[in-house]
Amino acid sequence: MKNIYKLFGIIALVTVVMFSFAACEEDPGDDGVPKSLVITGIDKGSGAITVGICDAPDKKNPKGVIHAFSKVPYGANITVPLISAVTNVQFTGTGNFYILMIFDGETSSDSDDITYVYSQGSLVPLPFALTEGSSTIPFSQFMEYK
Numbered sequence: 001m002k003n004i005y006k007l008f009g010i011i012a013l014v015t016v017v018m019f020s021f022a023a024c025e026e027d028p029g030d031d032g033v034p035k036s037l038v039i040t041g042i043d044k045g046s047g048a049i050t051v052g053i054c055d056a057p058d059k060k061n062p063k064g065v066i067h068a069f070s071k072v073p074y075g076a077n078i079t080v081p082l083i084s085a086v087t088n089v090q091f092t093g094t095g096n097f098y099i100l101m102i103f104d105g106e107t108s109s110d111s112d113d114i115t116y117v118y119s120q121g122s123l124v125p126l127p128f129a130l131t132e133g134s135s136t137i138p139f140s141q142f143m144e145y146k
Contacts, residue, residue, distance in 0.1 A: 031131075034090035035068070036081045037099070038136040045103030045114055048073055051080045053097035053130065067093060074103070079134075096127035101142060116142040 037051060052069035068082035068091035082091040099118035117125040120141050128137070 029094040030092050031094050032092050033133045034081070034092055035130060035132075036079055036090075036134050038077070038079050038134060039101070039139055039142075040077045040136060041139040042074075042076050042078065043139065046074055047104040049078060049080075050102045050104065051078075051082075052100045052102075053082060053091075053128075054100065056098060056127070067091060067097065071104075094131050096129050098125055099128050099137070099142075100145075115145045117145045119143040 039051070042049075048071050050069060050071045053067050055065045055067070066085045068084050070080045070083050072078050072080050083089070084091045084093075101116040103114045103116075116139075118128050118137065118141060120126050121143075123143065125143075125145070128135070
């Protein structure tokens with residue numbers, strides 16, 4: 001009887017490991033095309049805007065991995081060339097990423113900063129499929145992240 005329980009335990013463990021591997025996303029690809037984001041209809045915030053793309057946190061990287069970012073002056077419509085966080089040249093990766101926008105406040109205090117995340121209008125952050133050289137996203141697709 002002990003052997004049967006042991007066998008069921010091993011089968012359960014193997015099943016969990018297989019599902020864990022299946023749930024892992026592939027590493028971001030690279031198509032060699034420099035990426036930029038165009039964000040339109042910005043009607044909130046002030047100061048400079050820092051935009052970054054990152055992976056979701058996982059066991060390997062509990063804080064997620066920032067792949068690229070850039071800081072641009074505030075405007076109603078902005079074009080953000082994504083600069084690789086590793087190589088310091090324009091990012092050419094592809095894949096599903098979370099997009100963060102941080103509006104730097106008027107003072108040097110971090111408490112003035114406001115963060116928005118891409119959410120397609122929902123209440124939770126959602127990944128964005130970054131595949132084109134330039135992708136346009138309306139500001140209404142972001143939610144304030146508190």
